[in-house]
Amino acid sequence: MDAIEDVGPFFHGTKAQLMVGDLLSAGFRSNYRPEVVMNHIYFTALLSGAGLAAELAPGHREPRVYRVEPTGEFEDDPNVTDKKFPGNPTRSYRSSAPLRVAEEIIDWPRLTPEALQEWRDRLAALRADGRDEIIN
Template identity: 45%
Template sequence: MKKLNEPSATPFSQTFFHGTKADLKLGDLIEAGFNSNFGQNKKAKYIFLAATLDAAIWGAELALGEGRERIYLVEPTGSIENDPDLTDRKFPGNPTMSYRSIHAFKVVGEVSIWQGHSAEQVKAMKDGLVKLKEQGIESLNDR
C-alpha cells in the first residue's frame, strides 16, 4: 500500500499546510510533545497538517494563543495518517485531506495572502466545540 507522502512518478509533490498562531521561520521543525492548540491543551501526541487550504485556515483560526493567525507550507519528515477526528467522525473518506503524524514537519514557506472564515462561521465552530466538550466527547487524538 502506498503511503500518503511517498515519492511518486510525477515531478510535482503534494503541498501540505499547517495552520497555527506560532511565529515560525523557514527551516523550523514543528514537533509533537508541546502543549496542543486544541482539545485539552495538554502535551500533543500528534501534530497536524492538511492538503487543503481551508482545513489549515480552520487550524489557524481555532488555535489557542494571542499571536497572528498563520498558514505554513510544510514537508512531513516521516509517515502521516488520516486524522481520526475528522475522517471517522465527521467526513468519511477524508475530503478535508487532514492528517496527523508523530514525526516533525519542516516549515518550507508561508501563505501570506488568504481569506479567513466569517466571524459568524468561526463563532459557530467554536460554539460547536464547546458543546462537544460539555457532552464529554473528546478528541480521538487526546487518547
C-alpha cells in the first residue's frame, strides 16, 4: 500500500451499533453489493461521506457515524479515486487492517429524504446498467 499523508480525523458510516474500542474489519459483505465479501474496510476523512455511507447501508437500523482510527497502513480507495475522482477529493480510503472505533459522532449532516432517494436511484441505475463494479 502507498503511504498516505492524511492524518484525519477519519470516519466510518454504518447501521451497526458499535462501542468505543470495537474493531471494524474486512471479511464482511459489501453494503452496496451483498454478493461481494470485502477484502478491505473503507473509511473517509469527510464526515459527510461517512454520513452518506451510513444512510445508504442496508437494513432498518438507525444510521450511525463513528470516528475511527486505522490500526495499520491504508491506501486511497481505488474504486473512487481511479474511476470517479482522480486525486481523491473525497478523501476515501481502505485498509486490510482493522479500524478501531474511537467515538460515535452524534451530530453529523443528514440527507433530506429527497436527496437520499436520489442517491438510491443513482445506485439502482448503476446496477441496472451493469456498472456497479465501481461501487464498493
